[in-house]
Amino acid sequence: MVKLVLQGYDPKGFYCELLNSAADPRLRERLAAMPIGDLARRAGDAEEALYNLGITFTVYSDNDAIDRILPFDAIPRVLCSHEWQHIERGVVQRVTALNLLLDDLYHEQKILRDGVLPAELILGNANYRPAMQGVSVPHKAYINICGTDIVRDADGVFRVLEDNARTPSGVSYVIENRHMMLRAFPDLLEDIPLRGIDDYGLKLVEAMCDIAPVSGGEEQIVLLSPGVYNSAYFEHVFLAREMGVPLVEGRDLIVQDDRVYMRTIAGMRRIDVIYRRINDDFLDPEAFRPDSMLGVPGLMRAYLAGNVGIANAVGTGIADDKAVCAYMPRIIRYYLDEDPLLAGVETQNCRDPESLRYTLAHLDRLVIKPVGEAGGYGITIGPLASRAELDECRAKLVADPANYISQPCVSLSVAPTLIDGAVRPRHVDLRPFAVTGASTWVMPGGLTRVALREGSLIVNSSQGGGSKDTWVLE
């Protein structure tokens, strides 16, 4: 007997994105009628196509470079229009508040003086850039590209885990996943009106023009990448192509008289805006890490002189610090006089002795995260941790409490996912991407990441995560 995709699928009490969704029932019906072998075969073909297309990241080990795809799960994740409107408005609100926060922190610091944020949390933070003090950026748009990580709890409530305000990645997979769905599963999409995602590159170019020191349509924009050996290199290629701008490396750029140029076959050519995919630390060996081979000596001078736009602005790392994130409801109220549209997750800053005591007492029920890490590294998930892991976590907390926050363990929603020829529930999150120049635009949907390991709550690609196409219904 032919087994069908949703036959025997059991979300085991978790909130299921497909079964609980009020979205268009046709996707559910089509999946319910599709033989699982058919899904598996087409999903396999799709993954092979991703490999051949070079939509990959490269893992380096002993003289060997191995190209891996981000595993692609063919069963899409669907958001209906009112769910999306809620997320979209909430993301715009957060980005707006974070940009106002950065503008304040790098100018008058009213929020510190008013005691809403503890000054030492900001001024003592490794991601705070004193060089940016007093520097204004056009439209107060510090965070031009923001990726907001959102989960859904057992009651179906969307909750923000964190904002990625430095160089968030993953947007290329959003678009490539959609193209893959269109190629491999045209029948699943038939007659279901979806919000388009193809104008991301255009919106980026508009935002880059908004932050250029000159205007008039002649802006030379470039995408600055660490180069072919960076694991996100494919995305850099993707973005440069979508924007239609040169993909440069630090060695292609030179600063003369506080102006930035790229080396072309016809000599030096002036550059107006840099979308950089290099962290602050490596941007300019004269200003930051002197050992950086990836950056451009003198770039900060040109930036501070107002001769080049940089996206994201230097110093945005302070806005995506996990400890600062805990203050988001207060930050939003302070700058916008509004209640947060998107819920957060109750966060304990362990720098606070009371919070540290609470965290240590409830270690086995909490998630403990280092404040400045990305990529899912250094996280301890209390309910899933072994005795030894909890002991190790406890020791780290006591040794350096200010480096950690703790949150209750959110029971993440699941989505049906093809695992070894069977469809099983796996936890997912959502990362919408917001692009900000003179105004903020949010790409419909975003990256749905899925934790492929059974029971795992960590969706990061570096930790065994995959991704799904994300549908936003009209």
Add this chain to the structure above:
Amino acid sequence: MSSSLLARNAEDVFWLARSIERAENLARILEVNETFARDSRGVRNWLSIVQLNADMESFSAKHATPSADNVIGFYLTDVGNPTSIVAAIANARENARSLRPLLSTEMWVQLNVFHNRLKTIECDDLAPGNLSPLLTEIKEACQTFTGITEGTFYRDQAWYFYRLGQYIERADQTTRLLDTKYHLLAGGRGGAAPAEVGQWHALLRSASGYHAFRRIYSSRLTPALVAEFLLFNPSFPRSLFLCVREVENAFSELKSRYALRQGNGVAEHLDGLRAILGAVSIEEILSGGLHDFLDMLQLRLIAITRGLSEAFFGRRAAPASGQQQSQNWLTNEQLAMPLQRASGDG
């Protein structure tokens, strides 16, 4: 406004074209040697391929004898040999990775799949009877890439650097191919010795020129005619004459279309090369020594490459202190090794 080509990308596209062209030529040479190049005793000379690539030193460091297995392994699958087909395609793919924003998706996918295919070659594929189809497959994959490039690559500055690389490499390969047989030409005005006819056929086949040659010289096959054909024929796509003309065309179009002022040294070398090819007869070349003539041509091609590097790729000029030094500046191995170049800080 994004039409101005990065110096680094110009260099990458130049070497991408050279690597593909090189791999195609090498596959053809190996295939012809496997199939046709037997001497009167039925012995195939594999050493000549090592000589042609100027790899005597690196080959003998790895292998005691130039046996078929050793030479084929060295040039087909040895990733440690920078002049092997797998290394050429790996280099091409590395260049293509840097160039991905400029290449068509179809170019990239074909090269990526080809590169991954080469990684799956096993011992059994090199066995007699399997080798020839494999080499044909490699040759055709290179030709496919060339065809996709012709059909999909945007015609801006990068395209001209692609053509420059393609035809400079092809010209270089033709001089090397001819050079392997120069000793048979020593004073050879008359017809080929019967024992050598097979060798000359093989030479023409290595350049994919056997049937074209037959159409022009249907009744004769002398060593001098073969050399003349490969050097001077204006219509044969791998003749030195035609390759140099293509290089000249690409270069002058590039300069005029984009109003580029640099590269006068390249233009001078090209003028010189054309003057030589227009003024000298095959008889004069043979009496003066073919090997020396080919050597001079190769040095000119190296000088053109160096001129392009200095004028357009942002490479520093070599110290100008005599012929010896400038010859050392770019050895054959370096020419064939874009990766080594990329790891420098120049």
